[in-house]
Amino acid sequence: MGSSEVAVELYVLLSAVLFIMGAMGVLLRRNAILVFMSVELMLNAANLALVAFARQWASGAGHLMVFFVMTVAAAEVAVGLALIVAIFRTKKSIDIDNLHMFKG
């Protein structure tokens, strides 16, 4: 066994599982911070898939995209957490079931 290559399918499978877990978390969690964590999970799952395929096809573009995603994710978390802090200050709760001020 020369290269201890893990098959791409396994990565994708892991990515899918992580993604689904993250999606479930977004949909089912009540705490806003946990929702954000789930969103991060989804993003990282996507990153994983990207890196795996990038390795497989030896494409630099894939790696580049991962960096973009990570940066955006970080920015988004920053903004999001700031929003949560602001909301907490007003509403003293970050239970998303109580946050429907944008109801049309």
Add this chain to the structure above:
Amino acid sequence: MDNFFDLVPLVVLIPLAGLLINLFAGRQLGERGVSIVAVGASGMAFVIAVLLWIAQVNTGYKAAVIDMPILADWIVIPSANVTIPWAFRVDSLSVTMMLAVTGVGTLIHLYAVGYMHGDERFPRFFVYMNLFLVFMLILVTGNNFLMMFVGWEGVGLCSYLLIGFWFDKPGGVGWRNSDAARKALIVNRVGDFGLVLGVLITFWTFGTLDYYREGEAPIVPHAAAEEGAPLFAPALPAEEEAHAISGPLGVFNQAELWLEKGGHNVDFGMVSLSFETTLTLITLLFLLGATGKSAQIPLFVWLPDAMAGPTPVSALIHAATMVTAGVYMMVRANVFYHAAEFSSFVVAAIGATTALIAGFIALGQWDIKRVLAYSTISQLGFMVAAVGVGAYAAAIFHLVTHACFKALLFLGSGSVIHGMEHGHHHATHGHAGHADDEFDPQDLRFMGGLKERMPVTYWTYLFGTLAIAGIIPFAGFWSKDEILLDSLKAGVDKGLLSGYVGFVLLLTAAAFTAFYMWRQVSLIFLGKPRHAAAAHAEESSRVMTVPLIILAALSLLIGFINVPSGFPILGWLLGEHQFTSFLEHSVPYAHAGTFSFLLATFAVLLALGAIYLARSVYNDRALAVLREDPLALNTRTQRAFTLANAKLYWDEFYFTYVVYPYRNAAYWLAEQVDWRFLHDYVHERLLRDPFNAATRALTWRVDKQIIDRSFDGLGHAARRAASRLRRIQTGYVHIYAMSVLFGALLVMALILLPLIRDWLGL
């Protein structure tokens, strides 16, 4: 002597200058200056008329046509062949009229200086008087019908101004005067309507309005063939005349030529008539004009009212001159009237009837000037009747004599009125009480006994009365007699019924004349004064009595210019029918009358009889009391007297059937038809309101309800849809997340659809 003819424009221009001076400088000149200018202008015009007469006599009675200086032709339309110049005519007829107008006119101007003394609008009066002279002289010296018409309407204007001279006298009198003035002008205009139509036909028939052109002499073929009496024939035969003159001949010669040829047809515009019919039409229309200006039936009603003006005005305009314009016109057109027998009949009928009716009305009047006014109408009737029976010279002769004695009578009456006013002033010492409110210085009932108080006036008035009654040797005898004779002759010689009837009517009118004139004399001068005013009356100033004396002399002597042929002694002494001979040169159909001893005697006896009758009715006993006229008290004459006094209800008739309906119709037309119906109803109800209603319908029902609504509807629909769609925004993040997820899955499924299909083997 020829160039004396060129002076004729001056006869118009000098009075014009006089009036302009008085108009602009009257205030500064004062009464004396104004009088000198006015009387002087009139006098100078008279002098020129005399010079023209001399020139006429010395040049063998040639006629002359002189152009107006400075002014060029009046109306010229080359493409319609219309040329109407300002041109004067000097011939025996126009010279006669000029002499009469300026002669009598100057005397009256002089008289007026005294009569109007003290009036605050003294200068204005003489401006109007001179203006009158200007127009009257234009009337008689014009060489065409239109220039005559300028004078014709011009004297009407002066009549208006002078009748209404005292337009602002208090107590409603001013309004009465103004109304009388207006009545005069309007009634005259009815006559003018006829005259204008006649002139229009004349123009289209002859192509010109000139009487005769320069160098033309009147052609007299008809007259020469008929009478056989010595007449003045023209030097040149007709054809040579025609070639010597460029353009159409004057209307009268054209008429003569056509009448001789016979069968001429008149065609113009849409009209086609025989020449004879055309002449009849023209003469009848001219007659209408004459009835207006010369106060004949049916348009005489303005003349009695015109007495509201100052007496000199009544004398000059309404007795001596203006009213004779109609007679002048018809005599000027004698060629037409001679040929139009039917029209002449109508003329004679109207003249004679008017003479009789007016004479009748004069019997019942109380106002001194009204009697004279109706007397004038009656005498004009004589003149018109004379024209109607073809006695043109007699008509003009009577015109001249009448001018003298009627002016005398009017001026005399003015003197009487003046005397009465002075007497009234003296008697009441200037304080007229209420009991004297009904005092009227012109009412015969307040007079009496003035023979002693005002002798000059009395004697001159007597002369005038005898003249008008036709007592020999006064002027009226000669002229009236000639008319009577001519009308009888017309009946006898030509078998014209009009002659006989006219004769009888005129004879009766002559009798009436003598009667009412003597009535006047009795009531004014004889007996004892019936009122304090009469008792204190004084003779008038010399400036007023001198003209009276001159006119009285004329009334005695002027008849002698036309002694009829066959009259013993005087005929040989003074020359027979001098005046008619003079006139014949311009009036082709003038003929001299012979003397009928029988008729003359009969007429004089009739007049004397009437005077005797008047004397017996108005004897001293009746005169002393005189609350009612003796004729009114006598049961036999009562009804007649009332009728005469009421002027035969003529004015009332016109008022009820003409004036009043016209005025009411005017109000009705103005208010109901034009304003309420046409203006308001048609335009506002029928046009504007439907338009506004349609506008409103469009604005509301269409624009607002339908169009706006539909666009608004769109907006509403959008809103409703939006409110429903809004419900998707629940505000819950996880719902949104779920929808994102589902959406993503859907998209992926769609993208992978081909693969899925392959995989499932579809």
Add this chain to the structure above:
Amino acid sequence: MEDISLVTVVLMLPLVGLVLMMLFSRTEQAYKWGALVTSLVTFGASLLLVRNFNTGVSGLQMVQRVDWITADSFTIRYYVGVDGISIWLVLLTTFIMPLSILASFNPIKDRVRLYYVFMLLMEWAMLGVFVAQDLFLFYIFWEVTLVPMYFLIGIWGAEERIYAAIKFFLYTMAGSLLMLLAILWLGNEAGTFSVPDILAKLDSGELTFSTATGRWLFLAFGIAFAIKVPMWPLHSWLPDAHVQAPTAGSVILAGVLLKMGTYGFVRFNLPLFPEASETFAPYVAVLAVIGIIYGAWVSYGQKDVKKLVAYSSISHLGFVMLGIFALNPAGIQGGILQMVNHGISTGGLFLLVGVLYERRHTKLMSAFGGIWRAMPLYSGIALVIVLSSMGLPGLNGFVGEFTILLGSAGSSVLSWWFTFFAAIGIILAAVYMLYMFNTVFMGALDKEENKRLPDLNWQELWSLVPILVMVFVIGLQAGYFFEFMDGSVKDLVDYVNGYALSAAGH
């Protein structure tokens, strides 16, 4: 670029004066005097026009012809000129304007500058109507005259001025619309809007239209002109306009504007549609005679003196229409002269009314009486103008009336009855005029307010004296004025008669 013709100069002078005035003047006084000076200069220029006019020539003179709007199928030109028909109307306009302006000096007290602007615009537009030879240009000027008049009535008029102004505007414009349609059709068919060119094409046969078309076009033009004249029964706007308008407005309205209608008939209806003119002549004459008698009769029933004069205009212009549709030289020349005469006399009458109105602010005749004693100079002038209006021989009114009657008596298209009934107008005119004169001027001076009325001031006097002068000049020397018209009118009559003859197959 051709030389500028005198006609253009006369036409544009008011406009030039107006522009200069607006640029350089500030004060009301400057505007007043500027307007007066401009109108006097224009009058002077028009006198030059008369001097340079060649009476031997019957066609258009002093023509200016410049292409303006050209398209494939038609051309609109700035085409102006004068001939015997229009020369005296141009003179009338330039004569009346200074008088109106002078008479406005005292009465107009607010928005003064605007007033004189409108006056000069008015003059420009009116002159344009009379000199325009291109149908489109004519229409433009025709409509433009409405605007200043509307404002003159609406701003400086009496109590119901807005109503009168709107009525005047709408009524006239409604008629003009039909004319516009006719103009457009005609211009399209002929390929040009210039009347002389259209006439040439009709003559040469290049352009023909059927009898029916000719009649419709005649009516289309005719209605617009008939409203303007105004002919009975389209006259209802006139009493309102006159009563409500300020004095100078009435003077211009009666003096010039009404003539635009009658002028239109002579300039356009007769030469362009001769067959229709001959056919309709009796009908137009009927309306004209009705107008004469109706106008005079209703005039007599009035209590307001301005309304009386307004209805008298209807009567006088009935005569003019009769003269025109007699279709012969005497009638038409009499008609044109009478247009000028009416402008002068009735303009004078309105000036007189204005004098009284300024003093007593009422136009009811019952408020006066005995004015002759209070204001002798004024009354003397009034007498002459009243007599002129009444047609006293020797004054201007008579010449026109007589010549018109002469024409209608000798007319080959009108029966004699027209002359007969029209002549009755002579009697009726005296009735209402003397009624007015007697009621206002004669009688006792018994009303306190009237006793101390001041006589004429110099503006009023000098606005009336020229009228007096012209009354006598035209009255005594009408031949001079006819001389100018003769050539053009003769040509017109020959043309109309010739056309009708050929149409009848002679």
